[in-house]
Amino acid sequence: MKEKENPANMKQKSIIESKLKEKIIEKFDNLELVIAYSGSSKALRVNPLFIEKESDIDNIVFNNLCVNNLAAYAYFKSREIKGKIGIVLKPCDAKSIVQLISEQLISRDKILSIVTGCSGVIDYKKIYKFIGGLKVISADIDDTGIRLKTIDKDYNLNLNDFYADKCYSCKIYDNPVYSDEFIENDKKPNLEPVEEYVDIEEFERLGLKEIESYWKSEFSRCIRCYACRNICPLEVCRDRCIAQLESPQWQSQKINAAEGKFFQMIRVFHLAGRCTECGECERVCPANIPLVKLMKKVNKDILKLFGYRPGYSIDEKPPLLTFKNIEENIKEENLVNE
Amino acid sequence: MNKLITILRKENLKPLLEKAGKNYDVYLPLQDKKNGIVDFYELSYMSENYILNLEEKTRRSQKFIFFPQTEKIFDFEYIKDLQKPDKVQIKLKDKTESSEKDFKKKVLFGLKPCDTAGIKCLDLVFGEGDKKDPAYIQKRAGSILISIGCSMIYPDCFCMAVGGSPFNFEFSDIGLANLGAYFVILKKSENKEVAEFIKENKNFFEERDLSTAEETKIKQLISNSEEKCRLNWKEIDADKINLIMDKNFKDEKTWREVTNKCISCAACTYVCPTCVCFSIGDELRDMSGERYKCWDFCTNYYYTLEASGHNPRSEIYQRYRNKINCKYNYFYKRNKILYCVGCGRCVDVCPVGIDIREVVEAFL
Amino acid sequence: MENNIDAERAKVEKVMNEKVIDENIMNEVSAQKDKVRIVAFLCNWCSYAGADSAGTSRLRQPEDVRIIRVPCSGRINPLFILKAFSLGADGVMVSGCHPNDCHYSEGNFYARRRLEILKEFLPAIGIDSKRFVYQWVSASEGQKWQKVITNFTKRIKNLKVEGI
Numbered sequence: 112m113k114e115k116e117n118p119a120n121m122k123q124k125s126i127i128e129s130k131l132k133e134k135i136i137e138k139f140d141n142l143e144l145v146i147a148y149s150g151s152s153k154a155l156r157v158n159p160l161f162i163e164k165e166s167d168i169d170n171i172v173f174n175n176l177c178v179n180n181l182a183a184y185a186y187f188k189s190r191e192i193k194g195k196i197g198i199v200l201k202p203c204d205a206k207s208i209v210q211l212i213s214e215q216l217i218s219r220d221k222i223l224s225i226v227t228g229c230s231g232v233i234d235y236k237k238i239y240k241f242i243g244g245l246k247v248i249s250a251d252i253d254d255t256g257i258r259l260k261t262i263d264k265d266y267n268l269n270l271n272d273f274y275a276d277k278c279y280s281c282k283i284y285d286n287p288v289y290s291d292e293f294i295e296n297d298k299k300p301n302l303e304p305v306e307e308y309v310d311i312e313e314f315e316r317l318g319l320k321e322i323e324s325y326w327k328s329e330f331s332r333c334i335r336c337y338a339c340r341n342i343c344p345l346e347v348c349r350d351r352c353i354a355q356l357e358s359p360q361w362q363s364q365k366i367n368a369a370e371g372k373f374f375q376m377i378r379v380f381h382l383a384g385r386c387t388e389c390g391e392c393e394r395v396c397p398a399n400i401p402l403v404k405l406m407k408k409v410n411k412d413i414l415k416l417f418g419y420r421p422g423y424s425i426d427e428k429p430p431l432l433t434f435k436n437i438e439e440n441i442k443e444e445n446l447v448n449e
Numbered sequence: 450m451n452k453l454i455t456i457l458r459k460e461n462l463k464p465l466l467e468k469a470g471k472n473y474d475v476y477l478p479l480q481d482k483k484n485g486i487v488d489f490y491e492l493s494y495m496s497e498n499y500i501l502n503l504e505e506k507t508r509r510s511q512k513f514i515f516f517p518q519t520e521k522i523f524d525f526e527y528i529k530d531l532q533k534p535d536k537v538q539i540k541l542k543d544k545t546e547s548s549e550k551d552f553k554k555k556v557l558f559g560l561k562p563c564d565t566a567g568i569k570c571l572d573l574v575f576g577e578g579d580k581k582d583p584a585y586i587q588k589r590a591g592s593i594l595i596s597i598g599c600s601m602i603y604p605d606c607f608c609m610a611v612g613g614s615p616f617n618f619e620f621s622d623i624g625l626a627n628l629g630a631y632f633v634i635l636k637k638s639e640n641k642e643v644a645e646f647i648k649e650n651k652n653f654f655e656e657r658d659l660s661t662a663e664e665t666k667i668k669q670l671i672s673n674s675e676e677k678c679r680l681n682w683k684e685i686d687a688d689k690i691n692l693i694m695d696k697n698f699k700d701e702k703t704w705r706e707v708t709n710k711c712i713s714c715a716a717c718t719y720v721c722p723t724c725v726c727f728s729i730g731d732e733l734r735d736m737s738g739e740r741y742k743c744w745d746f747c748t749n750y751y752y753t754l755e756a757s758g759h760n761p762r763s764e765i766y767q768r769y770r771n772k773i774n775c776k777y778n779y780f781y782k783r784n785k786i787l788y789c790v791g792c793g794r795c796v797d798v799c800p801v802g803i804d805i806r807e808v809v810e811a812f813l
Numbered sequence: 814m815e816n817n818i819d820a821e822r823a824k825v826e827k828v829m830n831e832k833v834i835d836e837n838i839m840n841e842v843s844a845q846k847d848k849v850r851i852v853a854f855l856c857n858w859c860s861y862a863g864a865d866s867a868g869t870s871r872l873r874q875p876e877d878v879r880i881i882r883v884p885c886s887g888r889i890n891p892l893f894i895l896k897a898f899s900l901g902a903d904g905v906m907v908s909g910c911h912p913n914d915c916h917y918s919e920g921n922f923y924a925r926r927r928l929e930i931l932k933e934f935l936p937a938i939g940i941d942s943k944r945f946v947y948q949w950v951s952a953s954e955g956q957k958w959q960k961v962i963t964n965f966t967k968r969i970k971n972l973k974v975e976g977i
């Protein structure tokens with residue numbers, strides 16, 4: 112309804128957006144489908160756009176609101192479409208493609224990765240929390256900040272306060288790990304870098320009882336909608352998930368905090384050593400449950416034990432698919448002399 | 450000649466709810482301060498961490514109060530006979546044997562008119578016709594729905610387009626208008642539960658004459674809200690839309706285009722006030738178990754998966770097409786009311802930004 | 814004649830039922846005081862045979878353990894352990910062949926990596942990582958099995974007393 116017009120949302124005309132459009136037009140003859148971002152009728156959001164005709168390329172946008180990870184569609188579309196698919200990716204999203212290729216879930220020549228340099232993305236949930244609700248009618252965003260028009264009053268916000276958590280520890284914003292085409296961004300993120308996994312170390316220092324009651328209260332809101340599983344680029348099992356089977360029954364269909372937590376355990380161990388921490392699962396959760404904490408905890412342990420980061424190399428073998436005769440970092444318990 | 454109205458002052462609201470809480474189960478919209486989500490909770494949750502919020506739309510609908518997400522149907526037990534070890538008897542324990550002696554009627558305060566239309570849709574499925582659900586009727590019987598007309602219209606509210614309105618109290622028992630310092634009762638049902646409720650709590654209400662200034666203010670409030678809501682989508686002709694949906698059923702290309710983004714999760718289904726699909730499961734541990742009913746979602750791959758392995762709706766566009774037809778076509782043909790109440794919760798919660806208005810527009 | 818047989822049968826059954834019930838009650842009563850529930854996943858070729866040899870050598874072991882036999886420690890999905898905890902187990906142990914001696918050559922190498930990750934992860938969801946342990950017990954090490962299971966049960970009982 113309002114998607115065809117460019118809504119009051121995106122007045123930010125940027126150099127990178129025009130360079131991106133040019134690149135896609137250049138490559139379009141070899142591609143059967145291009146997945147990119149477009150404006151949305153909802154304020155502060157962008158939608159995925161599926162381009163099959165050259166005339167649709169003009170609807171593409173690229174700005175600080177592009178938080179979605181379009182690699183979520185890579186696996187399923189690559190099985191549906193016969194020809195080559197082009198996907199617009201930020202450097203963090205390209206890590207998901209790398210992980211998919213290294214696990215041979217998609218083939219390297221099926222996807223044309225068009226990676227753009229990134230100047231950080233806004234987490235709209237932080238803005239909603241700041242203004243206390245979802246009353247935003249329209250948003251104007253440019254280098255000076257965000258101007259929000261809401262139902263009761265208007266706001267003028269500083270971009271810097273609302274970047275997504277993942278942007279603070281990003282080191283690849285202008286130097287992606289993998290790309291078929293790279294488009295440099297004239298802008299750079301404007302934020303204080305934070306050391307990775309600092310929040311996880313803080314979380315680990317809390318007592319066990321506190322952690323248990325924290326998760327109990329968070330998962331009491333889980334309604335088992337499976338949005339977290341379905342949006343993840345690496346959870347390609349969504350039509351065959353063990354959590355929905357009756358025989359063998361891993362998980363009850365009853366909805367309560369314990370079952371919600373167990374479903375996350377299934378996800379954590381399915382993604383151990385594979386999660387690239389894009390944060391989409393937490394963004395899409397309707398109940399605002401902090402899911403990335405659990406994924407980051409496992410990734411931190413795997414980094415410490417095996418020195419492996421998912422999504423950085425196509426050829427390196429994932430740690431859980433291989434082994435060493437003598438593991439330097441694993442100190443086993445000796446129960447005999449306790 | 451002056452009209453008589455009943456008003457409820459804001460300062461009397463909490464005492465009224467607390468007194469009602471003794472004889473009824475009271476539910477009201479509270480905002481969780483930790484994450485900002487507004488939802489319906491029982492009265493006992495109201496505290497400094499959960500504050501009353503009557504303006505915001507709740508994240509999910511209130512159908513979980515009458516139609517819980519998981520509900521036990523009965524317990525069963527396998528009993529083995531020592532005399533005949535190859536035979537096993539099943540003993541059923543009906544839930545109502547051991548239940549709710551102190552079952553209280555429910556009062557839902559702070560609903561919006563779209564929510565009450567949703568509850569009406571649930572009534573038509575579970576409470577009427579020749580297949581009634583006794584568990585639903587037990588919860589719904591005698592319950593009082595108190596709704597407040599919307600003065601805040603969100604960009605994704607479109608009740609006017611589907612036959613509702615921000616001040617439509619047709620499906621509420623008591624309809625209030627919020628005039629700042631006090632509420633005015635604009636509608637009161639003529640049944641005995643409402644009369645009893647008002648009589649028990651009559652010292653919180655005041656009756657007086659309606660002044661002309663007040664009357665204009667109320668009319669202004671209503672017309673403002675209706676006008677703002679009308680801008681969000683044009684009116685849908687209920688009689689025609691179901692025929693249009695039938696005609697466009699085979700238009701595979703457009704259906705694939707509009708559902709390209711969908712990731713087939715359950716977010717829109719579980720927050721919708723009128724989605725009623727459920728599944729029944731049996732769970733067994735050792736020799737005893739229970740049978741329960743739980744919400745199901747039609748966008749799921751497993752929804753139509755047959756025991757043979759064949760799946761008639763194996764692709765996402767087929768499942769989403771079924772969902773839209775269910776709302777704008779099949780249920781309309783059955784119950785003569787559109788099963789979309791225009792609350793906009795699906796638009797708000799969708800992870801990829803699918804807007805049901807855009808989907809229906811693609812076929813108009 | 815026939816009546817006599819039926820009467821006899823009924824009498825025997827009555828006594829049998831009573832005896833069984835009595836024993837169950839006694840077991841429950843003594844078990845209530847100090848009851849912990851420990852689940853042990855043992856690999857078929859080494860650890861299960863080791864536990865067996867501990868039994869045949871009459872070495873005294875705690876009764877709180879429920880043993881589940883798997884073909885190899887590499888068969889263990891970390892979710893087995895998490896499901897055991899969510900169903901109420903107080904402690905879980907996994908035991909397999911010594912590294913380099915796996916009956917299937919490599920199963921326990923993979924198991925070691927997976928189970929170490931699980932062990933580090935448990936505190937993040939509120940379970941003490943001391944409640945889960947993985948050991949290597951071979952088929953001839955009956956005494957080692959006795960020590961391992963006794964020490965683990967003692968550890969779990971102490972943890973229970975601390976009320977975590």
